[in-house]
Amino acid sequence: MSDEAIIRVRNLKKLFxxxxxxxxxxxxAKEMNLHAVDGVTFDIHNDQVLGLVGESGxxxxxxxxxxxxxxxxxxxxxxxxxxxxxxxxxxxxxPFRSKMQIIFQDPYESLNPRxxxxxxIAEPLEVNGLVESEEEKEEKVSEILERVKLSPxxxxxxxxxxxxxxxxxxxxxxxxxxxxxxxxxxADEPVSMLDTSxxxxxxxxxxxxxGLTRSYLFIxxxxxxxxxxxxxxxxxxxxxxxxxxxxxxxxxNPLHPYTRALLEATPLPNPxxxxxxxxxxxxxxSPINPPNRCRxxxxxxxxxxxxxxxxxxxxxxxNGHFVACHFEDxx
Amino acid sequence: MMENILEIKDLRIYYETKNGEVKAVDGVxxxxxxxTSVGLAGESGxxxxxxxxxxxxxxxxxxxIVSGSMIFDGEDIYAYSExxxxxxxxxxxxxxxxxxxxxxxxxVFKVEDQIAEAIKLHDKSKRKKERIEIARNLxxxxxxxxxxxxxxxxxxxxxxxxRAMIAMALACNPQLVIADEPTTxxxxxxxxxxxxxxxxxxxEMDLSLVVISHDISVLAExxxxxxxxxxxxxxEWAEITEIFSNPQHHYTHGLISTFPTxxxxxxxxxxxxxxxxxPNLLNPPSGCRxxxxxxxxxxxxxxxxxxxxxxxxxxxxxxxxxxRGEE
Numbered sequence: 001m002s003d004e005a006i007i008r009v010r011n012l013k014k015l016f017x018x019x020x021x022x023x024x025x026x027x028x029a030k031e032m033n034l035h036a037v038d039g040v041t042f043d044i045h046n047d048q049v050l051g052l053v054g055e056s057g058x059x060x061x062x063x064x065x066x067x068x069x070x071x072x073x074x075x076x077x078x079x080x081x082x083x084x085x086x087x088x089x090x091x092x093x094x095p096f097r098s099k100m101q102i103i104f105q106d107p108y109e110s111l112n113p114r115x116x117x118x119x120x121i122a123e124p125l126e127v128n129g130l131v132e133s134e135e136e137k138e139e140k141v142s143e144i145l146e147r148v149k150l151s152p153x154x155x156x157x158x159x160x161x162x163x164x165x166x167x168x169x170x171x172x173x174x175x176x177x178x179x180x181x182x183x184x185x186x187a188d189e190p191v192s193m194l195d196t197s198x199x200x201x202x203x204x205x206x207x208x209x210x211g212l213t214r215s216y217l218f219i220x221x222x223x224x225x226x227x228x229x230x231x232x233x234x235x236x237x238x239x240x241x242x243x244x245x246x247x248x249x250x251x252x253n254p255l256h257p258y259t260r261a262l263l264e265a266t267p268l269p270n271p272x273x274x275x276x277x278x279x280x281x282x283x284x285x286s287p288i289n290p291p292n293r294c295r296x297x298x299x300x301x302x303x304x305x306x307x308x309x310x311x312x313x314x315x316x317x318x319n320g321h322f323v324a325c326h327f328e329d330x331x
Numbered sequence: 332m333m334e335n336i337l338e339i340k341d342l343r344i345y346y347e348t349k350n351g352e353v354k355a356v357d358g359v360x361x362x363x364x365x366x367t368s369v370g371l372a373g374e375s376g377x378x379x380x381x382x383x384x385x386x387x388x389x390x391x392x393x394x395x396i397v398s399g400s401m402i403f404d405g406e407d408i409y410a411y412s413e414x415x416x417x418x419x420x421x422x423x424x425x426x427x428x429x430x431x432x433x434x435x436x437x438x439v440f441k442v443e444d445q446i447a448e449a450i451k452l453h454d455k456s457k458r459k460k461e462r463i464e465i466a467r468n469l470x471x472x473x474x475x476x477x478x479x480x481x482x483x484x485x486x487x488x489x490x491x492x493x494r495a496m497i498a499m500a501l502a503c504n505p506q507l508v509i510a511d512e513p514t515t516x517x518x519x520x521x522x523x524x525x526x527x528x529x530x531x532x533x534x535e536m537d538l539s540l541v542v543i544s545h546d547i548s549v550l551a552e553x554x555x556x557x558x559x560x561x562x563x564x565x566x567e568w569a570e571i572t573e574i575f576s577n578p579q580h581h582y583t584h585g586l587i588s589t590f591p592t593x594x595x596x597x598x599x600x601x602x603x604x605x606x607x608x609x610p611n612l613l614n615p616p617s618g619c620r621x622x623x624x625x626x627x628x629x630x631x632x633x634x635x636x637x638x639x640x641x642x643x644x645x646x647x648x649x650x651x652x653x654x655r656g657e658e
Binding site for chain 1: 374375488490491518519520521522523524526527545546547548549551552554571572575576585586587589590591592593594595598599601602603604605606608609
């Protein structure tokens with residue numbers, strides 16, 4: 001892994017205002033915000049696959065979209081190499097758009113049903129002015145179709161999305177993201193809509209095509225997939241990163257009680273390894289105006305007095321392993 | 332030999348569509364022993380939900396039971412009229428936990444009223460107060476504070492709604508509960524809590540369970556037996572530890588291998604997958620329906636009739652000409 005960071009994120013926040021009735025605001029009610037991403041800091045290096053793992057509503061998809069500036073952050077910094085993307089206008093963002101791409105979760109919704117495969121895949125080329133003639137366009141699209149194993153390419157060029165299976169559509173989405181050789185790709189749950197027997201094929205393909213991009217942010221709710229696909233895993237909970245480290249470290253030596261609960265709760269395809277109970281209580285709390293305390297406080301069985309009045313920072317505990325817990329050394 | 336609570340014989344359910352006949356369930360035999368939980372695993376479109384709905388005769392109007400019988404407690408309940416079935420079987424003896432708890436509860440009724448409604452339909456002798464009391468007790472059974480019963484579904488979290496659905500399924504003391512993807516779309520921690528609950532209820536109330544899921548790791552946690560369904564047919568059936576440690580059908584083996592696990596010491600170099608995609612049931616392949624994707628397929632697999640389920644080990648059946656143990 002080279003040390004050159006492609007993406008550096010510093011204290012990134014995205015707050016969504018919560019609408020209140022006029023009576024509430026008339027009565028001077030406090031402004032309410034949903035803290036979707038609430039002070040997140042990390043780097044993504046050259047050749048690195050960072051897995052962002054968390055439960056629904058933890059802010060992982062919002063974070064993915066923020067990095068591409070598909071939505072505007074509330075505060076914080078996002079550096080692409082040396083450029084701070086936050087200060088750029090949408091117009092100034094344009095040259096960077098060709099270097100960053102996204103693969104969406106649902107290939108049944110992310111592809112325009114009225115466009116052919118050729119037009120779908122060529123769209124990023126045309127938008128960025130990377131092709132000059134129809135022949136060149138077709139040649140480039142055919143080439144990438146073969147690489148995503150939709151071959152022979154001629155058979156697919158003039159088909160429409162409805163003529164393709166879920167797996168084939170997701171391959172189109174991958175081809176579309178990678179055809180302009182971006183430096184950075186956000187993959188937002190790229191296999192969660194696919195049948196289990198075909199998911200491995202798509203994951204393998206994304207691995208093989210790593211030559212066409214330089215780094216991935218891989219968003220998933222499945223720790224088991226992240227464990228094998230990603231170099232580094234960041235565990236997210238209510239808008240914060242609770243723990244981050246190499247995927248081996250996270251699985252073998254989890255330090256945060258939340259990570260441990262996630263690991264225990266992950267079902268194993270092995271009936272002889274049934275586990276009876278897990279060490280967690282309650283359900284996920286509200287992300288609206290969270291108090292200054294550990295986000296996991298109300299569910300943590302090991303919570304102490306300090307956890308209820310001070311939010312722990314993400315600290316380096318060595319070996320590239322970061323954890324946000326006051327009692328990380330008790331792990 | 333344990334008593335069977337339910338036996339399905341040669342069940343065929345076809346859908347009439349404008350493109351032709353879809354053979355969603357095509358010759359299924361299944362046995363459920365009393366007090367056990369039986370898993371039904373398969374990918375989307377394999378017919379597992381259709382099979383699940385057929386236990387309660389709740390098929391969509393274009394779905395027809397073409398043949399087959401369903402023996403419940405010694406009687407063929409498919410021979411019952413709709414009225415008899417509704418009064419004596421549906422919910423009273425066999426109930427269901429539906430997929431997608433978010434949409435299965437009626438948003439304009441209080442949760443306890445919805446549970447009490449199910450009791451009312453089957454037991455007219457109880458007064459409203461009694462019914463609400465039973466509903467609240469059921470909520471307590473599924474670990475919901477009984478005072479929450481007077482709230483509306485939107486005030487419940489996803490996990491609580493699914494628990495309320497379970498309470499509703501238990502309202503009339505059924506013997507058999509069908510759970511269709513009971514934990515899909517829930518987070519892993521909530522999923523785990525629900526699985527613990529289902530296991531506990533099964534033991535405490537002496538229920539028999541059929542759990543339908545695409546996720547075999549969920550079934551591995553919950554079930555005593557596992558049926559593997561592919562393209563409208565059951566291809567393998569065995570006791571749960573047997574099927575995971577010694578899968579005989581190539582599809583079963585493939586399906587189990589495709590699941591990455593956090594148990595592995597090292598990262599996988601490659602993810603395992605099954606070549607191709609599940610067939611379209613409008614026009615399924617001849618012979619064994621898995622043959623186009625099967626690594627061991629030979630000429631005989633392409634020809635009709637399809638391989639029949641046969642005994643291959645103790646309590647282990649497989650429908651394959653070349654099971655893995657005989658290679």
